Amino acid sequence: MGRTAAPPGAAEEAGIGGRVIRRNLDIDTGLDRLAMMERIRAFEAAAERAAVDEGLVLGAIHLSTGQEAVATGIIAHLDRADYMTSTHRGHGHTIAKGADPVAMMKELLGREGGCCGGKGGSMHIADFGVGMLGANGVVSANITIAAGAAHGVKLLGGDQITVCFFGDGAANRGPFLEGINWAGVFDLPILFVCEDNRYSASTRTADMTAGDSLADRARAMGLTAAEIDGNDVNAVAEAAAGAIGRIRATGRPEFLHAVTYRQGGHTYFDPAAYRPPGEAARMAETTDPIRRQRELLADAGVAAAQMDAIRAEARAEMEAALDAARAAPWPPAASAFADVQDIGSPQREPF
């Protein structure tokens, strides 16, 4: 155990200076969470710079800036062997699961040594070595796949759990119902995490979603479900600890609805002018998860310089990842035909 921010036995939460702080926070843990969020943000910033300033990222990338607390808080409770599926906005989840940012950045740039050999790019980031079974370019599609991963684990008698991240927009596609029903019917060890950034591409999700509660949709299928502040990394982590602990113990699926905020556009080239004037600035001011964690730790006595050093280290790491990616060659041309299929492979039979 490291230092604690407040004496044990105090109320778990107390309003101080208009902010809710979480007492009994282990400062080392709090710093670890800050560091992970800083790494995710720094990766996204480096990727955006590579896209905007240098034109090195060729396709669309969907940044998770502002949403780092969800990936960080949930995945903190996963083991490397546990499985995870992600979305088109999946860089943060992938970093948090333990993937190598150098291989990820190479993938974004379409280079040799990218985690998918330059064949997938941002939207198909995957690292099976750390249980990351793939981002997905089709909204909601990963929900049935994740349920199936959990189903496979159960059939094989494994002890891994699966976490499925999807966005608020995914709740309006069929695989949301089909996948959650499947997990309920077959009693599968899976945590569904709706990372609600409030926008479905350029549409306010609330405008296109019937009913008041996505968690209620999961409850209607018998899952334990909770709504949490997705911009509070410690609240996310606490909810995840409870849910994941129960899933490991019971093998039953659960659902978390984590409300966060997408600070940028749908893609890096979307100025998101459709948002109400001032919304983005106000949300960055009041809900930004990194800012909130820094304030919490500052209140607990952590020096700003220490937190600045964490930020600088994250930026340096991701800058180095970008440098490595920039220097990497294109994948060999012949690899275009590899890994399609064994039988009737285009390497032997392209036509």
Place this chain on the structure above:
Amino acid sequence: MAVMSYAEAAKQAIAEAMRADPRVWCVGEDLGRGGVFKQYVGLVEEFGPARVSDAPISEAAIMGAAFGAALVGTRPIVEMRFADFALCATDELVNQIAKARYMFGGQSRAPMVIRKPMGMWRSSAAQHSQSLEAWYAHIPGLVVVCPSTPQDNYAMMKAAIACDDPVVYLEHKNIWALEGEVDPDAPGAFGQARIRRQGGDVTIVSWSDCANRAAAAAAMLAEDGIDAEVIDLISLWPWDKAAVLGSVARTGRLLVAHEAVAVGGFGAEVVATVAERAAHRLKVPPRRIGSPRGLIAYAPNLEDQMRVTAEAIAAAARQMMEPAPA
């Protein structure tokens, strides 16, 4: 050698594979009661409900979940009930399963057999009768199999289960009860056609139940003194180009027959391939015979208008044997 039905042959192949490999399992609607065509009868009693799994009527979840289970090391056999219903799971098959290995740079495999009972059967009308094999042949990443006999349904099912690629396995509903000898020691091979009948006058290429009709047509043609060679492709991707090109080189006549709509059908691919590579061998223009680009009706007399019969195949072949008008 044993005589068994087309349905029993596949079931026996599945049972043997499940006994040999605990990672193999089946999932689909009604499997606990043997499946809608009873092609799984008895399997749940032997292997239990986890490995012969019922499923909700959720084609997208059946396909997607089986895929997820494949990614973590199982080898699912996915039952889609009717090929028509598999369209509810098109994203899962085409965007996910077919592409995952490539998109993820070779990190994963999807060793799946996706069973899609196809074809016209007993006044089933437009949503339960389609032959869409050409769609799947068009999708890189997929292997496509259309067996026509108990022997091939046994051998190809075994090969499909052993294959690390996703195999779209299209059985024809009209021949579940078709009986034939099965040699369990004769292996199935993708991309290797079966020469159903040797002949020197005209090459008839077909697959699925239509290959049986092509064989019947060849028997009719033999009575007229026309010696047809019948090639059953068995698999459409890969397909046995060498067998077709070799046969056409001898006969100089190519007729492709399939139950699917002729327009954009796989017959067009066969004809185009022969035209590109062996046009100089052709004595007469190649032909394809398939369903009109119409819809399959419920009433038998309307349904029959879309049917490719042995008589129609034989008639087309006879026309190709007629001397060219002066």
